[in-house]
Amino acid sequence: MKNDHILEVHGLTKRYAAHTALQDVSLRVPRGSIFGLLGPNGAGKTTLIRIITQILMQDEGEVFINGEPLSQEHIRIIGYLPEERGLYKKMKVGEQLMYLAQLRGLKEKEARQRIRHWLDRLNLTQWAGKTIEDLSKGMGQKVQFIATVMHEPQLIILDEPFSGFDPVNANLIKDEIMQLRERGSSIIFSTHRMESVEELCDHIALINKSRKILDGTKREIKDQHRSNTFIVEHKGSLIGLGGEVEVLQEKLLEDNYYQTIVRAIGAQSPNYLLQRLLPLVEVHRFEEKIPSINEIFISKVKDEDKEVAYV
Amino acid sequence: MSKTGLIIKREYLTRVRKKSFIIMTILGPIIFAALFAIPIWLATRDSNEVKNITVVDESGLFRGTFEDEKGLHFDYLDATLNEAKTSIKQNGSFGLLYIPDLQLDNPSGITFYSESSAGIELKERIERVLEQKIENMKLEESQIDKATLDALRTNVNLNEISLAGGEEKSANTGIYTGIGYLASFMIYMFIFIYGAQIMRGVLEEKTSRIVEVIISSVKPTQLMIGKTIGIAAVGLTQFIIWIVLTSLIYSVGLSMIGLDAESIAQINQMPSAEGADFSSTQVKIAQASGELGSLNVPLMVGGFLFYFLGGYLLYGAMFAAIGAASDSETDTQQFMAPVSMPLVLGFVVAITAVLKDPNGSTAFWFSMVPFTSPTVMLMRLPFGVPMWELATSMVLLVLGFLLMTWLAGRIYRIGILMHGSKVNYKTIGKWLMMR
Numbered sequence: 001m002k003n004d005h006i007l008e009v010h011g012l013t014k015r016y017a018a019h020t021a022l023q024d025v026s027l028r029v030p031r032g033s034i035f036g037l038l039g040p041n042g043a044g045k046t047t048l049i050r051i052i053t054q055i056l057m058q059d060e061g062e063v064f065i066n067g068e069p070l071s072q073e074h075i076r077i078i079g080y081l082p083e084e085r086g087l088y089k090k091m092k093v094g095e096q097l098m099y100l101a102q103l104r105g106l107k108e109k110e111a112r113q114r115i116r117h118w119l120d121r122l123n124l125t126q127w128a129g130k131t132i133e134d135l136s137k138g139m140g141q142k143v144q145f146i147a148t149v150m151h152e153p154q155l156i157i158l159d160e161p162f163s164g165f166d167p168v169n170a171n172l173i174k175d176e177i178m179q180l181r182e183r184g185s186s187i188i189f190s191t192h193r194m195e196s197v198e199e200l201c202d203h204i205a206l207i208n209k210s211r212k213i214l215d216g217t218k219r220e221i222k223d224q225h226r227s228n229t230f231i232v233e234h235k236g237s238l239i240g241l242g243g244e245v246e247v248l249q250e251k252l253l254e255d256n257y258y259q260t261i262v263r264a265i266g267a268q269s270p271n272y273l274l275q276r277l278l279p280l281v282e283v284h285r286f287e288e289k290i291p292s293i294n295e296i297f298i299s300k301v302k303d304e305d306k307e308v309a310y311v
Numbered sequence: 312m313s314k315t316g317l318i319i320k321r322e323y324l325t326r327v328r329k330k331s332f333i334i335m336t337i338l339g340p341i342i343f344a345a346l347f348a349i350p351i352w353l354a355t356r357d358s359n360e361v362k363n364i365t366v367v368d369e370s371g372l373f374r375g376t377f378e379d380e381k382g383l384h385f386d387y388l389d390a391t392l393n394e395a396k397t398s399i400k401q402n403g404s405f406g407l408l409y410i411p412d413l414q415l416d417n418p419s420g421i422t423f424y425s426e427s428s429a430g431i432e433l434k435e436r437i438e439r440v441l442e443q444k445i446e447n448m449k450l451e452e453s454q455i456d457k458a459t460l461d462a463l464r465t466n467v468n469l470n471e472i473s474l475a476g477g478e479e480k481s482a483n484t485g486i487y488t489g490i491g492y493l494a495s496f497m498i499y500m501f502i503f504i505y506g507a508q509i510m511r512g513v514l515e516e517k518t519s520r521i522v523e524v525i526i527s528s529v530k531p532t533q534l535m536i537g538k539t540i541g542i543a544a545v546g547l548t549q550f551i552i553w554i555v556l557t558s559l560i561y562s563v564g565l566s567m568i569g570l571d572a573e574s575i576a577q578i579n580q581m582p583s584a585e586g587a588d589f590s591s592t593q594v595k596i597a598q599a600s601g602e603l604g605s606l607n608v609p610l611m612v613g614g615f616l617f618y619f620l621g622g623y624l625l626y627g628a629m630f631a632a633i634g635a636a637s638d639s640e641t642d643t644q645q646f647m648a649p650v651s652m653p654l655v656l657g658f659v660v661a662i663t664a665v666l667k668d669p670n671g672s673t674a675f676w677f678s679m680v681p682f683t684s685p686t687v688m689l690m691r692l693p694f695g696v697p698m699w700e701l702a703t704s705m706v707l708l709v710l711g712f713l714l715m716t717w718l719a720g721r722i723y724r725i726g727i728l729m730h731g732s733k734v735n736y737k738t739i740g741k742w743l744m745m746r
Contacts, residue, residue: 078527080524082520082524086518086520088519103525
């Protein structure tokens with residue numbers, strides 16, 4: 001087991017009385033990556049995260065952090081922002097952060113410095129002596145974010161990170177996350193809203209109905225799901241384009257100005273297709289139609305459901 | 312500092328710094344002392360007001376019977392009833408005591424006229440004087456002199472000696488009852504107040520959703536135990552401050568009515584204290600505090616602390632489990648009854664059956680069962696409890712709370728992460744069985 005993976009999960013299974021939340025799930029999160037853990041509600045994402053954060057015990061399988069079996073020692077290097085957020089309402093911001101930092105294993109002196117740094121960074125310094133009750137919701141969210149990252153965890157786990165944040169804070173948090181990664185943290189995003197993390201993630205795992213159904217770098221996954229389909233906007237008609245190109249849809253946009261979706265049959269390169277087009281029409285736009293993660297996910301889930309239906 | 316230590320510290324500090332805690336802790340003993348002190352103060356206070364009472368004695372039997380005493384002045388008036396009524400209005404007398412010509416066998420028709428009611432005390436004083444005088448006159452008629460009568464009167468006072476603890480001590484059921492009642496009641500209150508605080512604390516963490524952040528850093532049992540200990544420390548702090556403040560107020564109060572340790576000892580050594588230098592109130596209080604001294608104070612305080620902690624831990628575990636199984640304060644109601652019932656039952660048994668017979672079989676069994684032993688044993692303790700009974704009861708209580716904490720921990724660790732689902736006894740049963 002090499003240490004180029006911050007987190008490895010092997011054959012994880014968790015059963016509850018009535019149902020199985022996770023079934024034989026294995027994952028590897030490369031160090032320094034932003035890893036998207038995607039899946040619909042109830043797929044088992046939160047259960048998986050709760051096992052990694054040692055809130056729950058798995059029934060079967062193993063978890064490794066930096067190649068070592070998961071233990072109490074790792075609490076110090078994990079930062080966790082749960083889907084359901086909250087802080088002690090009647091506790092002062094500074095005291096609350098100090099308490100949470102110490103629970104994570106930070107020494108008081110060091111914690112004080114970090115808290116000061118982060119409050120300053122997110123413009124909350126003058127609120128340190130106020131209770132959470134006195135803060136606006138957005139400020140509370142920032143405090144919660146500080147609590148997640150102030151101990152500079154190697155692994156940051158964010159469950160539905162943008163669902164609770166308002167757009168301004170969501171962007172702020174996005175920027176902070178990118179910077180944390182630059183400083184060496186690895187990040188796991190868990191969400192059912194694929195579009196919100198698609199641009200951020202470089203690795204992705206899809207979970208559906210307690211099983212992992214897809215896993216890999218974003219590039220790999222998209223490549224696997226390419227359909228050689230292209231969107232072409234052009235002046236003039238494509239009539240006469242035959243052979244290895246199939247016209248899927250043609251739409252008149254303006255006078256003699258069309259948008260056509262074409263598919264290259266076989267493994268032709270985009271250049272080959274362009275060469276075929278150029279003699280016929282004036283090309284204004286040429287773009288490969290790459291499926292979004294959302295589309296891939298939906299088609300994957302549908303396939304699964306079909307399989308289940310056939311069984 | 313260990314993580315459990317951090318949790319204890321937070322639970323303790325956030326509560327101790329609350330205004331409501333500070334106010335209750337300081338005002339508690341003062342209010343308590345005031346409840347005792349004000350009636351005593353009112354009773355001992357010298358009233359400078361003098362009530363004038365006009366006496367019209369048509370029988371002529373009570374001439375000179377009424378003598379002036381503190382706050383009362385009697386005037387005899389030779390007049391008819393109607394004349395006297397008008398004259399008291401003019402001279403501003405408080406009232407008119409009218410004694411008609413009467414038969415000693417049937418002294419009826421004696422009447423007190425006044426603008427405002429005479430009040431129970433004055434009425435009794437007048438009645439006592441009249442009764443005594445009539446009694447004396449009857450004695451003379453029957454030719455019995457007072458000395459003979461006094462010699463006939465017999466007064467028996469049962470001495471009580473407690474054999475508990477191997478040494479003989481004079482016992483006073485009244486004082487013991489009072490102390491036992493007080494201790495039992497305080498345990499009952501403390502368990503309810505601080506047990507409910509655990510429940511509310513758990514619920515706060517659950518509903519504010521911070522619990523998931525916390526238990527990704529510590530084990531659920533660490534959080535539950537830390538919370539329980541932190542709140543227990545708050546309760547003990549309050550108790551100790553109360554004890555200190557109360558004894559302070561007590562000694563200040565004693566000196567205010569002119570008693571110090573020396574005079575208390577002096578009074579308690581006198582065979583008949585009713586006497587020379589001390590007023591009757593002073594004597595009564597001195598005797599009471601002397602009897603307090605006959606109590607095994609270290610045993611009482613130790614017993615109180617042990618049973619408070621034991622009972623609190625036992626019930627606290629259950630309260631924590633309730634908090635974890637509920638989504639809101641209203642949700643807790645359905646589980647409260649089975650938890651508070653034994654506590655209430657224990658207290659009721661303590662102030663009824665145990666009071667009647669502190670060493671009867673009811674008292675014995677209820678002081679063995681961990682759910683009721685804290686309140687019941689505290690009621691028994693002042694009367695003396697055999698060592699083996701005390702030891703058995705304590706061991707059972709410790710076993711009881713260990714078992715309960717373990718069970719509650721199983722409910723707690725699952726309950727705190729459950730939101731929105733309806734929880735009933737069946738689900739709780741399932742949680743207990745879960746691995």
